[in-house]
Amino acid sequence: MSEELLTEAQQTAAAEALVEVNGLKTYYDTGGLLGSQPVKAVDGVDFSIGRGETLGLVGESGCGKTTLGRTLVQLETATDGEVLFDGRDVTTLSGDELKKWRRDAQIVFQDPESSLNSRMTVGEIIREPLDVHGWPNFSVAVADPQGRSASLSGDGTLTRADEQADITVSIGGGSPTVDVRDTLPMDDSDVDASITERESSVAVSVSVTTAKSRLRRARVRELLETVGLREEHYYRYPHQFSGGQRQRVGIARALALEPEFVVLDEPVSALDVSVQAKVLNLLDDLQDRFGLTYLFIAHDLSVVRHICDRVAVMYLGHIMEIGETEELFRNPKNPYTYSLLSAIPDTDPSATRERVTLRGTPPSPRDPPSGCPFSTRCPVKIRPAEFEDVDEDIWEGIELLREILREREQRDRGLRERAKQLLGLETGFDDIHDVVEEVFTSEPTAGENQPADDGSEEMDDEQRLAAALSEVPPGVRTHVETAVELIEEDKEPQAHRLLTEEFESVCGKEPPEHHPVSETGRTSYCHRHRPEYDEPEPVFEHLLDQD
Template identity: 45%
Template sequence: MNAAPPLLAVRGLSKHYSVTGGFLAREIARVHAVDDINLDIERGETLGLVGESGCGKSTTGRCIMRLIEPSAGTISFEGRDVTHIDGEDLRRLRRDMQIIFQDPFASLNPRHTVAGIVGEALVIHRLATGRRQIEERVVQLLETVGLRSDHLNRFPHEFSGGQRQRIGIARALAVEPKLLVCDEAVSALDVSVQAQVINLLEDLQDKFALTYLFIAHDLSVVEHISTRVAVMYLGRIVEVAPARALYDNPRHPYTKALLSTVPIPDPKLKRKRLVLTGEPPNPFNPPPGCHFRTRCPLAEPRCAEIAPALLETMPGHMVACHVTG
């Protein structure tokens, strides 16, 4: 392992939501959206975080971004605990971490021009002063993401989905962040445009030495862009491995099932698909032990008793499974 601390280290991160009801708003149930997860993101890598809806991957991203307060655990950035910082410290952290969102329609303020949207960070962090200087920098950012200077005074609704996503990327790049959280950043885009944005993200990573946390449900996209991939199921990480190893040699039965259900654009390929039965259990009352055992083809009695820990089975390959781990 490196001596230097990873760019981002997450330890024991949990996020619970209380469901209240009845007399005096008593807590009647608790959702473990994120349940005791550990993650390291090394400088310059792309960590893919995959899972189905409700698995907690977006909550994890937002906790790391300090947009949601975690219930427990620590988040360290460059070796410094940033879990509870606020005020000026938090503002300074914002320059190191940025996020781009899924929905290119909801993520841009409809009443601001492109200049206002991309330039906002410059104003907040006083990275440029005066109209001229801000405008110059915004134009520079727009050109970096493949837009033109004459887009400056247009409003978001005048752009297509792909172009809006580029505006969102330019906004995030304005502070020259080190870590960029991409929350389903290409999921809402058409195939041909999705490829444009993925290529752009890869180019930007090379150009600015960016580190990505790439959150998505689409395994083929995640495998394409990531160096390492973490798979989440119902609030827990079940497997972490280098992208290639994960796809060539998945260990966790959930990862295997997930991989085999990805449609492959080749009609000649007749695969033996491992279609999971059932659906993810209710997150209000997750089954004790391994969360996946209710759908797992390999489940054993012990899976119901003890939750499997995430253990390194091969160098860099960690699995949380009693049977295959």
Template identity: 45%
Template sequence: MSGSLTSQPAPLLRVEGLCQYFKTQDGRTVHAVEALTFDIKRGHTVGLVGESGSGKTTAGRAILRLLEPTAGQVFFNGTDVLSLPSKEMKRYRQKMQIIFQDPFSSLNPRMRVSQIIGEALNTAGYPKGEARKARVEELLQRVGLQAEHADRYPHEFSGGQRQRIGIARAIAVEPDFIVADESVSALDVSVQAQVLNLLGELQRSLGLTLLFIAHDLTVVEYLCDEVVVMYLGRVMERGPCREVYARPRHPYTQALLSAAPVPDPTRKKQRIVLRGDIPSPISPPSGCVFRTRCPYATALCAADVPAEQHVSDEHWVSCVRLHELNLQEQGRHDNAYQ
């Protein structure tokens, strides 16, 4: 895989050429995810970002086989989980969990919290009785809730509390890897911070590896070690958060970061406004899928799908005009100091 360094330990999760297509009723193909490739190191958090419709959630569900991918490979601890029979995959599901976006619709309204978490414990063969009750109470306290909350129903909680229940369910089976799918986007800003801090604490104490799907780049910068920028199912840029945020190379990443609010009224930002809307995944543009909205696009961009280009250690960009754009950026940088 491009970007892999043989001298480094193998990643916990490796996604190679993942594709997810759907068929419409009239027989057309929806290209939801196209040739998605990236790694997640053990104990790290990778943020998957992009506009609505970029394929982030679909990618997360395909990695966990909640959707059966059309093509590609997903290696978890060296095993291609996409090739496993369903019985064998059930064992791996204990190690690969998900926190859903909507903390209300993902919880069964007819079940008490103890039953919701208990379902997860059933899959792990956890004993019933007092041991089960004690485990549920321990999980609730770990996510900042009380033991007596086990007897309540989801509608009796706030949105932040419901998301904590979802987190408790995800960690109940002691997973190694969790997909957090827009897990704070439906919450108030103050509650978002609490849930993010909880995820960070759980990651450190339990040794979790996270794929954090989000559209809020500020949240990703706070929580994640690396970032993967998606547009219309394809990766535009990926690399360490600090480096990508400090010096984004792809025009799409630059536009996303220019739109992120800055908590400093004295700091001026040059907003990059993209033309038009994201194209339909039924008929994506030829070549670079971003070219129809890119301010730097030329006829060259329509010819071929750009290959990933190495920028630095673990920083990769998919842009056929990367070298030219780098020269333009260097020129602006030099002029600023003249």
């Protein structure tokens, strides 16, 4: 293929989407005996990937990025939503149609140790997809200057002349001439074609003289060279290779059927750092050479920045921000992206960059928070208007207390606890006072801490509570005290509900929208982009300045 054609294809790529995902949800139903909730691994995701583009997908482990990738290649069944591939919804495909489509979308797995069957030789491994699909299924185009209708007999299936065909039979004066596509491992002379011309139609008969098994072997050898291995590796076993070489085998297998779209599921994260770059460069070269479209799943942000055109940041089954890589890295808009990027270590030791530390761990995808998925950990979560002026530490304490209650409510209770609850026995917190004290006492230094502790042992619970809440403004204090009372009466859910009603803002109440945040079409999933609230960035700056 000529250079001009390729660049032309790339120019139109931006406009034309190859993969379009609308409202995709993938839930795992773990089907416990006690009727548990499904794991919402992917919980409503929309994006599109342009032809020839590389979209990066980043996020913490467990955020659902691998599940999303696997759903795109139909290794998982989507619970809801659609995946349009070239405009066709592939989530509804089955049987032969699905099998046929699988040629177009392939996946490279994370662990080359586990993705290659160790009992098969490398040649057999790469060849298997070819065998499965009966490759090569020659597509034959008939180029007839008179434009008559053509019929085909013998090997191959007829395709329209304007599509790229494996074999092109040109009719024009006397015997037909045959042209075999360059990427096939055979010559024009391996194909015999004969024609019978009639008034309005042409009957073409094509026979390929080379055995399919030989073509497949040749194809595998060619693929081995394409991914930077050698022909003689055909007969080796995976365990005789290094991790990087094994990953190359995995890539060769994914490319065997000439797919258009490849999901790269953390393709380099299991590799040695020195090998990572080589494999990344290989992927880059292959993309240029074959016009591939990638979904690049990774948790290494620098790798993503290096290889991706656009990036989607995922958290708890949602895409928090998606946009052009460079722009997103330089100027993150979403609070989650901001926190995530601030975690990248700086190579400059003298640089004094403030880091945002997120509290706690991501909530369980079985029970995601209502509203914004990030609301339980967001450092710049919107406060209800009446608590705008409450001291930062105290507000943090309230959030922490609510989080503790939330987690307690969702924890897997053992049989004993369930039985106790049914019998009306004590199951609650017996240490709520300790928790409140811990949560609202603002970071005492070591010196102050010791005497305070000694003193607290003499105080009774009421006094300790009063002491802990001494600095809390009365508006907040009454609610906390009521909640503590409720907990003491073993009414934890009510206490949780009370705190939620009093202190929850829009963040925890309703899901945000994907707000466009730049001219390039970047969107961010955050309430703070609504005009009535401050943008996340200045709030972050304010926050970091305070520390």
